[in-house]
Amino acid sequence: MSLNAILRSSALALAAVTGLAAAAQADTYKWITFKPQGAGDAQAITTQWLVDQFAERTGGKHSIEVFWGGSVAKTGEIPEALAAGVGDFGDIITPYFPDQMPLNNAVGFFIPQPMNTLQVGQFMEEMHATYPEFSQELESQNLHAFGFRPLEDYGLLCTKPVKSVADMKGLRIRSYGFAYPKLIEALGASPVSIATSEAYEALQRSIIDCTPIGPALARGWKYDEVAKYYIEVPLGASFGHLLAMNLDSYNGMDDETRAVVDQLGKDYLVEYARVVDEDAARVRELWKGDLGVEVIPFPKEELLGVLDDAGVKEVRQEWIDKANGLGVPADEIVKRFDFDTPS
Template identity: 25%
Template sequence: MRHHATALRGRKRALMPGVLAAGLLAAAMAVAPPAAADSFTYGSGVPERSAANGKGVLPILDQIAEVTEGRVSFTPILGGQLVSIPNAFDGIRDGVVDSGFFITQFSATQLPYSSLISEMTGLGGDPYATMGAINEILFVGCQNCRDEMRVAGIVPLLMQSASPLATMCTKPVASAADLAGLRASTIGSPEARWATALGMTPMRTSIVDILPALQLGQSDCTIIGTSWIRSYGLEDTVKGVIDMPQGIIAGAAPITFNRDSWGRIAKEDQARIIGLMPAAVWDYVTNAYLLPDAEVKAALSARIPFAPGDDEMHRRWTGFQEGEVAALKALARDRKLADGDAVVDRMVATFRIWHERLLPAFKGDRAKFEAVLNERVFSKYPF
């Protein structure tokens, strides 16, 4: 018995260091510090003074820092200092920046399906419905789009639309007849097709080159959002605006991570970030586009005439919209997308659902919009 007791005491003494170590480890885990804070570079070719930055992107980056209690923060490098608008996709993918803004239309070779979203400008009528539609297309409705993003190693958090486009020129304009024969600087092919429908000559122009093109007489007009008059310094060059709604640019991803940088964020914080997105979508289009449009129009209307467009311009717009589905399918065939027609049909159907069925249910109601967007999009996609 004495031998058994002695052996038992020996085993207890032998166990003590392990028990003590386990206890110390448990205590350490109980008081372990939170995950280390991490700062990410955010790159964009959009001018620093743009409302898209100051009232759109930067507030969302601040909200991300807040909801993660500073574990995720950003160093914004704007205005093309690290990545330009055309090469931003490559810069994000290759880790030149951790995150940033890119437009799918400038990466059509790498993103032949996703960049179709950028070609749907002519289908957009309401900014909120357009915002909902393009997010649903990318994150839920288009598997080919998601596969492209995954293969490229990038993680977009939301898609962006803007406010309705307007035609603005270096002289007063008010009608379709006033525009006939003029040259128009256009950013995308939908705007070029619309300019052609108006009897204008489209000239594909980078957004940052529109001002010198107008100043030097290389073009007479451009088709962009009203607030961009201020964002891109056109206040003293534009002399007339037709602000009849002429489609809504879509297809930009204003906050995108490369896969490695997104992977540095704890899963719990990733979930917190995604939880911000339904509200961020509403705030983005409201604060970065619709309110600045109204402010710029109010500020400039005393010296720049704003016209609603005449009956002929409205008639041509209706005809133009009717032909856009065929134009999208032709583009998909040019890209040799075997299932292009079916993909376009699904994309168009999503636009119609958001504009015809969902818009009447949430119009003007932010809470309802957020609920619909979360239910249909952000609760379904495993970011």
């Protein structure tokens, strides 16, 4: 082979290697979500905020493409799809996977509890920073949580006024998850298992009288069209979603990009909590107007009085036993759910 041919071949090889290196550095990651792009709620809005921030903070070197509305994986499929590498990022509705994620479902066993949206997210951040078992639970499934998305503060949206525990006797209240069935029974009402998507019709047709929910979500699902009483039962914020990554994708990032993701997870919680609070305040103003939803206070002491109920205690003990069995000091952690303990 002539010298020119050798040089030309070497130049082509170098160009190919350089091109591959550039391609490896300029990544487009895939985010799979159940949320519709046009939902216009805090979850969809802040997902787009995070995606935009990721591109900005990496100087345009990396980007995230969002596959909205379950187009790649449905709600119940997302953990498995993420673990298999079908997506790099995704949001997981944690309470849907109690057997896979018992530790990360801690808050769901302790309703009512005193923390708001931001505080619940900070609690989860603290758990992951303090107790490696929380992260290991996900790592065993090839997942990594880089952020947390709690739900808003919850009360009860009802089709009739409720002013005390006495008014709850005999009501049919939508139930789901761990704590709600026993809590509803302790309040003298009947728990009814209804999916979120079916609750509008259930309220409209008097299949249920109330559903636990916050103002922003009530407006988002339009439940407030058929239920006109919002009862300020201090249930606290529920933990909702993990902002998760495929563990291999996370570990495969360079240190700089991984640091961006880590910080974005923390910043996301603050931005999300701000948007949720603004949205809830906006809805409350709408309720005062044409929507005509009456907000009714509820005596906190009556709600807290049912915490001594055997069924409520049983649910809480269930998580304590699971956590202790996994080597986590549950007795210390559950103090955070005490209404007399500062968050």
